[in-house]
Amino acid sequence: MDPLSASASAMQAFQQKQAVTANNVANANTQGFSPSRAELAAQPQAAQQGTGASAVTAAGNGVAVGAVNRLGAGEVAGLQTTGRSLDVAINGNGLLPVETGDGQAFTRAGSLQTNGDGQVTDANGNPVAGDIKLPVGASNAAVGRDGTVTYESANGQRQEAGQIEVAAFANPAGLEARGDGLFQATQASGAPNRGEPGTGGRGALESGALEASGTSLVNSMVDLIQAQRAFEANTGAFQTADQMRQSALDITT
Template identity: 25%
Template sequence: MLRSMYSGITGLRNFQTKLDVIGNNISNVNTYGFKKGRTVFKDLVSQTVAGASAPGANRGGVNPRQVGLGSQLAAIDTLHGQGSSQFTGNTLDLAITGDGFFQVMDGNEVLYTRAGNFYMDQNGDLVDGDGRYVVGADGIINIPQSASSMSIGQDGTVFYVDLPEGAEAAIAAAEAIFRPIETTFKAAEKTLNDAKDAVKTAEKDVKAAGKAVEKAQDALDRANAMDPADPGRAAAITAAQTALTAAQGTQTAANTALTTAQTAVTNATGPYNTAKTAYDPAKITFDAVMSANKAVLQEAGQIEMVTFSNPGGLEKTGGNLFRTSANSGDAVTGFATEQGFGKMESGFLEMSNVDLAEEFTEMIVAQRGFQANTRIITTSDEILQELVNLKR
């Protein structure tokens, strides 16, 4: 009886461990890059009641008779199956499609992860959520803070758009020379253009005034041609003469304004020509400096990846991180899109590979297994109670 009771105890312990693993899986169902665990059981040693015997001349062989002493934990596996990818749209979110791992530096130790939610720190270095540096082919990957945009290719190459080295100083020096010349030229150009616009306006006014004078003169001529006996002739002549005098005054003013505008054009032409003589070569030089120092696509580095001959042998350290163990094999370095490393997808994150339906099913199995082992203990206890009662 004691033997069956102790076998039930081993079952309780094992199913409790299985429930612990299932609970951890479920709690990490939304953890990026999480790899679920699995418990595997095996039987304990068996007590041999009678050994096997070989067949003889008159009797056949007999199998061994053994009584098992319970179960034990064979393994808690980490299953590195691919998790589904979730779109985030964030450039620094990276999902691995394949078997590779990212590397991060924790002091002098290199750790490994599948969680690709990375960030830029104050210095522009690529880090994980806890500030560990992401390892690139040439060390730490840095994106200048002056970069206007960035992207990450499927091979892990980090690109950014920025001015080349020394460009800011060259542009600043060129602007210091060119901007004052440009300001002088723009002012002279505006003065000349305003004067030319004034000439066009004055010419229109002169033309309109000329037509008004012609119209008034025609009216005066018609008044003078009226019959002298017409009583309204004198009034018509007076009115026409007044209108003609006013039109001639307007014409004179328009001619004066035109002359003034033409003089302004003449006066503005000289400074404009002088400013343009300085502006044209300065503009050519400035454009050449800007063309030579324009923002270009540059590489910040390439994210390095690793694979292992036995990823199931990696040791979990918490924080979505793994470290090598005696059975994981050495880290083999490489880059995404190379054979065996998979590829990177920017703007995506790998979700946990936990299947809730499977976990709930395993939870029910573990619960029933635990319950069945308690029945073994209680049943054994009842039998022992009966044996004790025999003494009465």
């Protein structure tokens, strides 16, 4: 691969790495946010000359972002006490299943609320799976560690409204981010294993708390600086290679 193309591919890769890291920094205060990391990899030559023991592999094709891996998806990043009864954090593995207009999704953002029908939803209005509703006149709602939602009825009796489930995944890092703190199951993540919080490897629920963002500002700033310096170094290499090529063309003409 010629030096110009090699430098150009590296510049593009480090620019993408900066974008991924900048998104992590922008979500440093987003509850339940799982940061991502751009993994760089050398690109092998697509074609190979010869076969078997006589095969000859040509020089590489520069560097590119080999994968963008989500870090800690489905794992607790840290809890912040809010005291609000419908705020829940998953103290361990798993995500909350919710119903969206595009089907089932999953989230670790546990700032729950009720809509006009008394249905328990996430902050975006997506109903929590299980059709959990608080009747008119309900007060003092609470969520137990096992996900049981209770409330006080008009006559002062404690009643159950349903149970919030937690979904665990064989490979949480394989979940696909949909935005607004939502994730979608993929073949890489495996199917959701829904059930009672605190059982089967699922984290229990902590009421009156929210999960902090998983972004480390210190680590993210270090990554940004390193990516920026690498980008600048390859910019210089690109300019040098371009000047050398132009000089060679001037000599031959």
